[in-house]
Amino acid sequence: MDLHIDNIIKDMKKDDFQAYLLTQxxxxxxxxxxxxxxxxxCIIKDNPIIYASGMDMELxxxxxxxxxxxxxxxxxxxxELKEDGIKSLAIEPTLPFSTYSRFKDDFQIEAKTYIDKQRMIKTxxxxxxxxxxxxxxxxxxxxxxxLNNGNxxxxxxxxxxxxxxxxxxxxxSFDTIVTSGADSSLPHAIPQAKKLEQPILIDWGAIYDGYCSDNTRTMVYTEFQQEIWDIVAEAHDKAIKAIRPGMKCCEVDKVAxxxxxxxxxxxxxxHSTGHSLGLDIHETPGFSLRDETTVEEGMVITVEPGIYLEGEFGVRLEDTIAVSKRGNVIGDLPLNID
Amino acid sequence: MDLHIDNIIKDMKKDDFQAYLLTQxxxxxxxxxxxxxxxxxCIIKDNPIIYASGMDMELxxxxxxxxxxxxxxxxxxxxELKEDGIKSLAIEPTLPFSTYSRFKDDFQIEAKTYIDKQRMIKTxxxxxxxxxxxxxxxxxxxxxxxLNNGNxxxxxxxxxxxxxxxxxxxxxSFDTIVTSGADSSLPHAIPQAKKLEQPILIDWGAIYDGYCSDNTRTMVYTEFQQEIWDIVAEAHDKAIKAIRPGMKCCEVDKVAxxxxxxxxxxxxxxHSTGHSLGLDIHETPGFSLRDETTVEEGMVITVEPGIYLEGEFGVRLEDTIAVSKRGNVIGDLPLNID
Structure with missing residues (x-):
């Protein structure tokens, strides 16, 4: 059987769970x-099975x-689960309450992050x-x-x-952010039908074969904007340099x-210094104040410090890091865009 | 206070709930x-409040x-909820289990569809x-x-x-579906980098000021494709003609x-004959086998029968209906596209 499923079943057995329900x-x-x-x-058990919607059966x-x-x-x-001898059922933490309610009287249920733990480490x-x-x-x-004026x-x-x-x-991989001028102080600004002002902040990513990318660049024009940009760039660079397997995620956040x-x-x-990505644009763990997860080889996590000055502007710089012996930046786009 | 909130609070009080937690x-x-x-x-109570993320505060x-x-x-x-005297907390059916778990020891909790019921009837x-x-x-x-060949x-x-x-x-309003040839038998096909084959099925919609639209047209080319198209068109037309306030949603499904x-x-x-839409592309109620909701004025529901012949092709025709004294088709695009 698939290695991912094997690993998850091992974790389940340690906790005495016989089945694991996934719906995300x-x-x-x-x-x-x-x-x-x-x-x-999708039910992970010794003989895993998916109950799919009729309209999805061909697919x-x-x-x-x-x-x-x-x-x-x-x-x-x-x-059918009961006929299979299933008494204990692990669920995703994100399972909707109403779905949980359908199972709760028939099984011993607990939310478990076996799948998240598996997805943390990318092949x-x-x-x-x-x-x-x-x-x-x-x-x-x-x-x-x-810089084509008028866009x-x-x-x-x-x-x-x-x-x-x-x-x-x-x-x-998510709604592309192109924001400028004072609107750039909104971390998740929505592109407006207005001509570009200064600075210009672009946060964007692609999906390729199911997998996401995520980057941010900010182009600054005044001395004060540059001053803020330099601070964010320093936080960005030093946080990336600090990344080592074995440290805690919150320690990377602390550097920035x-x-x-x-x-x-x-x-x-x-906001936090970064989030994991993969099939989803936001995965766990994250470089955040309270995330005590140990950084491991194979994790892919963004580093995206920012400074947001309401009524003035915002600066954010973001790269995606693949952790091996240290943190390796994915891609080769310079921070400084001319 | 807002009429929507007033109505929801009235429903809550009937059930003796003091607060209603919304996170969608x-x-x-x-x-x-x-x-x-x-x-x-978002907590609906006599003095409603939203606890927002720090990064969203400006917005x-x-x-x-x-x-x-x-x-x-x-x-x-x-x-703060307890200081406000809150003991009973209604939640959305979709609330993630892990969020529910944070509240369950401090409040009497039940999933309630007050908000869905309110959103069903469009202003x-x-x-x-x-x-x-x-x-x-x-x-x-x-x-x-x-029909520009080569696209x-x-x-x-x-x-x-x-x-x-x-x-x-x-x-x-959702990932646009353009599918053709045998792939059109997948109701939610993904557009491929392949030249258009026949028939051509397009399922698409826009978001305007937060609100969704949804339509499907299928362009057929052979006699057999036309035969299937005619059946789907008959189901589409007769289901729409049947819509009257007071009937059950499943009765509309049954017509098609x-x-x-x-x-x-x-x-x-x-699949089902249709779904409501609004701020979300899929809302309740739906014209489906088991939905016993009474059709009411102000509901906006799609009618989208389809026939899917695996390995051959699929035909679906979809319009969005605003219910008043009868079912009024929104928009004026002919079913038959030449």
């Missing part, structure tokens, strides 16, 4: 290679590496796909005609997505956070 | 006009119609926005040069999104399903 589309995809389009119940039969059955009803699914093939996604995204960025944020965002698709991306605080902007760095 | 982004948007980009806890303060506080921790939030302004989204999407469809499914899909954005859409079954294709209609 990317979890089902990770386990089976079939990505649901409607709904699916599931085509793509899934594990057995697929057409979902009929909760009653049938629960009966060389997964890192290759993330790298390819990053290369497509970065090449596309360099094809932009950002709006919305137009630049659209051009960037067009380039990514033309360069082989499946699609953008302390630098920004030392310059007096601690309260203007209003 | 479109639920928070519906209640407050602020759409979270990170996470938010939340700008957009929210109700009070906003920066989220600090579950502990603080729970303490005239909401219907106006859905209509505008539909008009943008349909106009964009007509601008496509579908791939992926290129057509991209062109359609480009037209929608140029025509004023915020973005596509019975017609397709009568022609011998009952087992090839592998």
């Amino acid at each position: 589309f990317t979890n089902v995809e990770y386990i089976s290679n079939y990505k649901p389009t409607s709904f699916a119940f 599931a039969n085509r793509d899934s590496k594990i057995e697929v059955k057409e979902y009929e009803s909760y009653e049938v699914m629960i009966r 060389p093939l997964e890192i290759e796909k993330i790298t390819k996604a990053t290369e497509i995204a970065q090449k596309s960025f360099l094809q932009l005609d950002i 709006t944020e919305k137009e630049i965002a659209f051009d960037l997505v067009r380039h990514m698709i033309e360069n082989g991306a499946f699609k953008e 956070r302390d630098i920004i605080a030392d310059y007096g902007y601690g309260d203007k760095f209003i | 982004f479109t639920n928070v948007e519906y209640i407050s006009n602020y759409k979270p980009t990170s996470f938010a806890f 939340a303060n700008r957009d929210s119609k109700i009070e906003v506080k920066e989220y600090e921790s579950y502990e603080v939030m729970i303490r 005239p302004l909401e219907i106006e926005k859905i209509t505008k989204a539909t008009e943008i999407a349909q106009k964009s469809f007509l601008q496509l040069d579908i 791939t499914e992926k290129e057509i899909a991209f062109d359609l999104v480009r037209h929608m954005i140029e025509n004023g859409a915020f973005k596509e 399903r019975d017609i397709i079954a009568d022609y011998g294709y009952g087992d090839k209609f592998i």
Whole structure:
């Protein structure tokens, strides 16, 4: 059987769980290679199975590496699990409460992160796909005609997505952020139909063969903007240099956070230093204040410090890091875009 | 206070719930006009409040119609709810299990659909926005040069999104489906980098001011494809004609399903006849086998019967219906595209 499933079953057995229910589309995809389009119940057990929606059966039969059955009803699914001798059922922490409620009277249930733990460590093939996604995204960025006066944020965002698709991306990995002027102090700004102001902040990524990329660059124009940019760049560079397997995620966050605080902007760095990515654009662990997860080889995590000055502007610089003996930046786009 | 909130509080009080926790982004948007980009806890009570992520505070303060506080921790939030005398807490059915777990020891908790019930009935302004989204999407469809030989499914899909954005859409309301030939038997097919085959099925929609549209057209070329198309069109037309306030949703489904079954294709209609839409592309209720919800004025629900012949092709025809005294089709795109 698949190594991922084997590892998860080992973890389950340590905790005396006989079955593990997964419904998040990317979890089902990770386990089976079939990505649901409607709904699916993937049950990891000695003989794993997916109950797929009728409308997905053709797709599931085509793509899934594990057995697929057409979902009929909760009653049938629960009966078959019981016939299989299942008494304890681990669930994803994200399982909707209403789905949990359908199972809770028939099984001993607990939320478990076995799947997240498995997905944390990327295989060389997964890192290759993330790298390819990053290369497509970065090449596309360099094809932009950002300084062509008269372009709006919305137009630049659209051009960037067009380039990514033309360069082989499946699609953008999240809503592309092109923001400028005072709006750039919103970390997740929405591109507006307004001509570019200064500074210009672009946060974008591609999906290639299911895997996401994520980068941010900020182009600054005044002395004060440059001063802020330099602080963020220092936090970005030093956090990346600090990354070593064995340290805690929060320690990487602290490196970036302390630098920004030392310059007096601690309260203007209003988010975490980074998040893992893979099949999803946001995965665990993250470089954040409270994440005590140990950094391990194979993790792929962003480093994206930022300073946000409400009413003025924001600066964020982001790269994606593959952890081996140290933190290796994926892609080769310079921080400083001229 | 806002009418939506008033209605929800009335429903809560009937059930003796003192507070109602909402975390789905479109639920928070519906209640407050602020759409979270990170996470938010919106608590409906006599003095409603949103605990927003620090990185969203500028946005939340700008957009929210109700009070906003920066989220600090579950502990603080729970303490403040208790200080407010809250003992019973209703939650969304979709609330992640792990979030539910943080509240379950301190409150009497039950999943409630007060918000879904409220969102089911669209205001005239909401219907106006859905209509505008539909008009943008349909106009964009007509601008496509579908029959220009040499275009791939992926290129057509991209062109359609480009037209929608140029025509004023915020973005596509879901991943645009352009599929052709045998792939069209997958209800949620992904556009491929292959030249268009026959038939051609396009399922697409726009978002305008937060609100979604949804349409499907299938262009057929052989006698057998036309025969299937005619059956689907009959199911589509007769289901729409049948819609009246007071009937059950499943009765509308039955009209379409019975017609397709009568022609011998009952087992090839592998999904529901339709779903509601609004801020989300899939809302409740739906025209489905088991949905006993009463059809009411103000509901906006799609009608989209289909026949899927694996290895051959699929046909689906979809319009969005606003229910008043009868079912009114939104938009004016003919079913039959030449």
